[in-house]
Amino acid sequence: MCYQLPSLIMEGTAIVISPLIALMKNQVDVVNGISEDEGVAHYLNSSLNKAAIQQVIDDVRSGKTKLLYVAPESLNKDENVAFLKEVKISFYAIDEAHCISEWGHDFRPEYRNIRPTINKIGAAPVIALTATATDKVRSDIKKSLGILDAVEFKSSFNRPNLYYEVRPKTKDIDKQIIKFIKQNAGKSGIVYCLSRKKVEELAAVLQANDIKAAAYHAGLDSATRSQTQDEFLMENIDIIVATIAFGMGIDKPDVRFVIHYDIPKSLEGYYQETGRAGRDGGEGICLAFYAYKDLQKLEKFMEGKPVAEQDIGRQLLQETAAYAESSVCRRKMLLHYFGEEYKEPNCHNCDNCLHPKEKHEATNLLLIVLQAILAIKENFRQDYVVDFIKGVSTEDIVSHKHDTLEEFGSGEDENPKLWNPVIRQALIAGYIKKDVENYGLLKVTAAGKRYIKSPKSFMIVEDAEFKEEGDDESGEAVGAALDPTLYAMLKDLRKQMARKLEVPPYVIFQDVSLEQMATMYPINLQELQNIQGVGAGKAKRYGKEFCELIEKHCKENGIERPEELRVRTVAKKSMLKVKIIQNIDRQVALDDIALAQGLEFEELLDEVEAIVYSGTKLNIDYFLEEVMDDDHVDDIYDYFRESETDDLEVAMKELGGEYDENEIRLVRIKFFSEMAN
Numbered sequence: 001m002c003y004q005l006p007s008l009i010m011e012g013t014a015i016v017i018s019p020l021i022a023l024m025k026n027q028v029d030v031v032n033g034i035s036e037d038e039g040v041a042h043y044l045n046s047s048l049n050k051a052a053i054q055q056v057i058d059d060v061r062s063g064k065t066k067l068l069y070v071a072p073e074s075l076n077k078d079e080n081v082a083f084l085k086e087v088k089i090s091f092y093a094i095d096e097a098h099c100i101s102e103w104g105h106d107f108r109p110e111y112r113n114i115r116p117t118i119n120k121i122g123a124a125p126v127i128a129l130t131a132t133a134t135d136k137v138r139s140d141i142k143k144s145l146g147i148l149d150a151v152e153f154k155s156s157f158n159r160p161n162l163y164y165e166v167r168p169k170t171k172d173i174d175k176q177i178i179k180f181i182k183q184n185a186g187k188s189g190i191v192y193c194l195s196r197k198k199v200e201e202l203a204a205v206l207q208a209n210d211i212k213a214a215a216y217h218a219g220l221d222s223a224t225r226s227q228t229q230d231e232f233l234m235e236n237i238d239i240i241v242a243t244i245a246f247g248m249g250i251d252k253p254d255v256r257f258v259i260h261y262d263i264p265k266s267l268e269g270y271y272q273e274t275g276r277a278g279r280d281g282g283e284g285i286c287l288a289f290y291a292y293k294d295l296q297k298l299e300k301f302m303e304g305k306p307v308a309e310q311d312i313g314r315q316l317l318q319e320t321a322a323y324a325e326s327s328v329c330r331r332k333m334l335l336h337y338f339g340e341e342y343k344e345p346n347c348h349n350c351d352n353c354l355h356p357k358e359k360h361e362a363t364n365l366l367l368i369v370l371q372a373i374l375a376i377k378e379n380f381r382q383d384y385v386v387d388f389i390k391g392v393s394t395e396d397i398v399s400h401k402h403d404t405l406e407e408f409g410s411g412e413d414e415n416p417k418l419w420n421p422v423i424r425q426a427l428i429a430g431y432i433k434k435d436v437e438n439y440g441l442l443k444v445t446a447a448g449k450r451y452i453k454s455p456k457s458f459m460i461v462e463d464a465e466f467k468e469e470g471d472d473e474s475g476e477a478v479g480a481a482l483d484p485t486l487y488a489m490l491k492d493l494r495k496q497m498a499r500k501l502e503v504p505p506y507v508i509f510q511d512v513s514l515e516q517m518a519t520m521y522p523i524n525l526q527e528l529q530n531i532q533g534v535g536a537g538k539a540k541r542y543g544k545e546f547c548e549l550i551e552k553h554c555k556e557n558g559i560e561r562p563e564e565l566r567v568r569t570v571a572k573k574s575m576l577k578v579k580i581i582q583n584i585d586r587q588v589a590l591d592d593i594a595l596a597q598g599l600e601f602e603e604l605l606d607e608v609e610a611i612v613y614s615g616t617k618l619n620i621d622y623f624l625e626e627v628m629d630d631d632h633v634d635d636i637y638d639y640f641r642e643s644e645t646d647d648l649e650v651a652m653k654e655l656g657g658e659y660d661e662n663e664i665r666l667v668r669i670k671f672f673s674e675m676a677n
């Protein structure tokens with residue numbers, strides 16, 4: 001609207017420079033849709049063929065076209081420059097202008113050529129538009145476009161309806177996300193991951209848990225992507241699991257939550273992605289999972305890039321870490337990052353405001369920080385300042401001879417974890433600032449200098465502690481104890497059913513399955529399938545009575561069931577199992593299957609046993625006929641029919657050592673498959 005309306009009124013053609021080729025057509029269609037004439041808006045990019053380009057040129061020349069969208073690469077082309085030179089240009093609009101700056105989250109080198117190209121085509125007013133730009137990015141934009149004296153129009157970055165929360169990323173992140181989505185059933189949400197692989201994996205896990213989810217990333221073909229997008233808009237899909245490729249140009253007003261599975265590379269990215277929640281002003285929950293390890297991984301990815309780019313990338317990451325680890329109001333942090341002051345003491349809509357941490361008096365600490373910054377002539381970054389205060393003789397500090405200053409080590413007796421929060425909160429309070437031009441150099445403001453002369457109370461909150469992954473055991477089912485009463489009841493039930501069906505009890509469920517049931521309390525067939533050794537077939541055939549018994553037991557004893565059970569994981573090996581089943585159906589010899597899958601024969605038998613024990617029928621008679629005598633098969637088969645246990649060692653002993661282990665296992669597989677299934 002900022003440039004569409006003026007372009008229609010003004011004389012000449014407006015040039016709109018936009019990086020989003022995929023969206024140009026869409027925007028052009030919208031403008032043409034509200035106009036009587038075709039050709040009021042056009043786009044010029046690499047997707048057009050010769051005839052289409054000629055049409056555009058004709059319409060522009062005739063004066064029909066008021067709005068011409070151009071990709072920066074196309075604008076820089078000589079033939080287009082020559083063509084546009086003849087045209088009356090009303091103004092230039094640079095959309096997504098943050099792409100000009102290396103400090104933006106989406107730097108495009110070709111954006112740097114815009115001003116020289118404009119100079120070649122011919123002068124006209126320039127307007128630059130962006131939804132996310134820090135002070136530094138805004139000044140870069142003005143510099144690069146040569147519009148230093150331009151008027152800035154800035155609306156607030158505050159989105160009061162968005163709720164911000166950061167959680168430590170632990171092993172049970174999938175469970176937390178599933179739980180969250182189930183609590184918000186029926187609502188639309190986006191989960192952002194950094195890698196395509198993670199996107200695929202998480203989408204599969206969500207689907208396995210009956211969540212209507214789909215994967216979206218740039219590696220998928222465009223038909224699949226646009227179908228997924230449509231399904232999301234039509235609400236056939238509730239959850240999109242995506243890389244940042246998803247969301248540009250998506251205008252679904254009622255996305256109710258945005259989850260960051262991985263912490264983003266910059267706060268601009270975070271702000272833009274979370275900004276897709278609650279566009280209608282309604283509920284918008286922004287949940288991010290943070291682990292310092294992830295940041296280190298991102299830093300590693302940057303190795304090999306030019307040093308300057310790495311340096312910028314690292315500083316952007318540090319801002320993200322600061323946001324995640326801080327106990328200060330998230331809204332305040334975000335707005336401060338974009339150069340805006342949030343004055344409310346409590347926003348009532350972020351985790352840190354809803355669960356405030358105790359504040360500590362930090363007047364002395366602040367004084368130490370301010371004096372340290374001044375002592376080193378306001379010429380160093382935060383990590384340097386912290387090392388200096390702590391009295392760490394880094395190479396850098398020694399080479400500047402700063403270890404000889406009186407202020408060196410002035411804070412060595414204090415808790416070393418406090419320096420980063422003190423500095424960040426002093427930045428927010430305006431006692432220090434980061435130099436916009438020399439990004440990251442800490443300077444003392446006038447308010448900071450006044451503070452040194454007459455200090456007053458300065459309260460801070462400590463950062464949140466983020467445990468390293470690996471110390472966290474909460475994702476494991478450990479600690480969950482077997483319920484002996486229920487276990488005995490389940491065994492009884494199994495015995496009754498075995499008698500009725502005239503099969504040995506272990507054919508129904510193995511002991512290990514009953515043990516898990518008495519620990520996890522599954523109460524429906526879906527949940528039952530999460531129990532080891534229980535597949536869909538077995539659950540259906542025998543499960544109902546077991547679930548009913550467990551549910552009754554839980555109700556009568558007021559048992560709270562563990563959350564873990566409701567989460568179904570996607571077995572990594574499930575592809576292998578599918579292949580084995582397919583090959584057995586095709587009557588491929590088992591030793592050949594093992595060979596083809598790179599398994600030892602015994603390992604293959606493990607897999608096959610797991611398949612039949614969980615209730616899938618497999619017919620391996622074709623193989624038994626080939627490798628064993630019929631009467632041997634019958635002999636072993638009869639043994640299992642009579643036996644109280646399916647234990648292999650017991651069977652070996654009882655059968656008098658006549659058969660080897662693999663023979664017994666093969667017949668046991670046949671027996672299981674026929675009896676239990």
Ligand SMILES: [Zn+2]
Pocket residue numbers: 328329330331332346347348349350351352353354
């Ligand atoms: Zn807050």
